[in-house]
Amino acid sequence: MILLTLNMLFRKRGTAPSILAIALLVAILASMGSITNHINSEAEALKELVNIGETYIFLSKQSSSITSSQIDANLAGVLKTVPGVNHVLPQKIFKANMTVKSNEKAILLRAIADPDLFFDLRGGSLDGAKAKARGEACVGEILARMVGINLGDQVNLTINDVTIEVRVVGIFRTMTQSDSELVVPMEAAHNLTGSEGKVSMIEFTLEVDAMKDPIQNIYKLLPGDVEVMQVQQPGKFIQDINAQTLFFLNNWSLAVYAVVVAASHIVAARLTSESTYELAMLRALGTRKRHIFTLILTYMVTVATIGSILGVALGIAGAQTASTVAGWMLTSLNLAPFMELDQALELIILTQASSIVGSIFAAFKAAGKTFEELIL
């Protein structure tokens, strides 16, 4: 009986335009979603093009900066035993007052345990020698220019009333923050700060062909107060940019679903207006209100399902056609819109839900009418 009546409702003139109305709205979402998918996949592909480095650093979890970070220096020894770990460089970084040629300046001082490894990892160029002895220091090119330091200059470094004197034996350019720092051997830092067992951070690199497993092993070895961070983070950037695009698109989609709700209300209102006779007959034959309500909702869900499937197809085909035409006109444009199956399913389900929300009032109203109200 219900199927028969449903069939009767589907034969109404308004069914095809209703399906089309829903389909066109879903097509807007599908086309926009498929183009966004393409843009996001292009962004993901960019990540592959960037030469991602294998450098990581250990920092203290509680600290808000490298200069305030304090971690156990022995962790460097443990790290060296992990297979796949290439180089390990513990460093101490802190603010110090530098006096040179009667000029005083607050600078960042970087103390390193292995100067050879430091310059190997940083690359760049060095004028002079590496600072290896306690009374020696290398100065970054930017700092050297800023204060006017030359090779052979004597520099006084002061922290908390403790002063040491070092001689500049090298001026380097690494194209990193070290170019604005003074680099000294670790022993010099111990003299200044007194704390031997602690370092600010440990920098380490992985062997190129062993990028993932060592990190998992390292995580297992980490004490609770230490965190590991990758120095170069293109993945995170792309992820954020894509998330921003999707956030915008999701909010915009809400406006489209609002139109789907309104459109569904109109479809349901039109159906009940066009089917007064059929609904009156059903009531006359003793059909309950609940069944009429279910009948209208079933009709609406079916219309929404057919409309959304058609809309997804129309949207993707439309976006691909428009992209091809745009590609002919603008040679720099190379769009290939696509949609994943789960996204299409999500679109269909959300359209069905919006359709139910939109039609529920009209269905409830029609179901509530008596035979007499319907025929009048």
Added chain:
Amino acid sequence: MRLLRFSYIRTRSLLVLALILTAASALFSFTAISFLGFYKTFSSYLGEEEDIVAIYDRKSDTPFTGLVSMQLAVSVQSLQGVLAASPEVIVPVIAKGESMFLRGVVPAVFAKLTKLCLLQGDQLRLEDSDSVMMGIRLAERLRMDAGEKILAFAVLAQSYVELEVKGIFESKTALDDEILAPIYVGQWMRGIDYDHVTLIRVKIERSLVSPSRIFAELSREASEPSQGNEEGDGQQGGIVTWPRALFSIEDIGVEGAARFMKIYLDNYGVTEETILILSIMVFSLAGASVISASKTLIQQHKGEIEVLRSVGASNRTIRTDLLAKVLPWSVAFSMVGTGIGILALMIFERSGHLEVLSHGISFQFDPLILVLQLIVSSLIVALGILSSLRSQV
């Protein structure tokens, strides 16, 4: 018979049309204003003023990934009418777990092109090698104040920097979502040498010099490099060197700053016109529902229309009268929908969550949007009414 005095359209029936027109108009205004907002935010990224010119890398696919010789800033500086040339490195970074853009600048020169209102802390100097200034929107997003430290990781290079927020500024531009740092910090994070920058912004006196004149000067410089010393004239002894670097003029572009950004958008087919066309297409697709609503309205007044016909009203009179009665309402509903769309965007804008490329979008209402909206919605409603009446004849 004067039908206009005969009020036969039921208000309740009009509500169906009101519902769909309001929703479709809200969708149109939301789409048009937000997309145009993105377009305008992006195209005014380097400044909208006509006296700002950008010297950029024509080979680059994006405005952020080009590389030009820093020496070009010195080359154009000597031209009459050039007031300042600001070399800038624009680079994406990750700090506090969020993506953002860091702009390396020579602060004293940058200040000649862009006015910053200092809200907290102090102005940045080129010597502040471990300091930055932060735009107000970014500072609010990260909940940071002057004096706090930030650890930034590079995206395009293996580099990280620890920086102290020296000041917080407001510019009422896209800069409010960025970090300003000394130029060499930008170069570290971009992984390039001290000879190159992303672009050079030039402030000019338009009556004395034009972008084409600057390009001509650079062409001359490329074909006959001046015999200066290696570090560039008058720039030795500073923190930043301006080394001479050979360049090919084919790789260099000189355009007004806004035009420069629009060139990149144009390459992807994004223009103000295409955005408006896209918005109208969105509304037109939603228009099928508006036509359906118009037909439902006529369907619900079938009885009244038949009565009017039976008392001698011609089809033309009924058509004219229905249009005269319904169209003013449709205009009103469209305006309400536009208002709702604008209100929704304002809420999103205030929430600060709506971002594209880590920059907040500032929305501006264009009256053209409303005019287009009213014309298209009236046409669709009229089409729905007329086609429905024709099918009843």
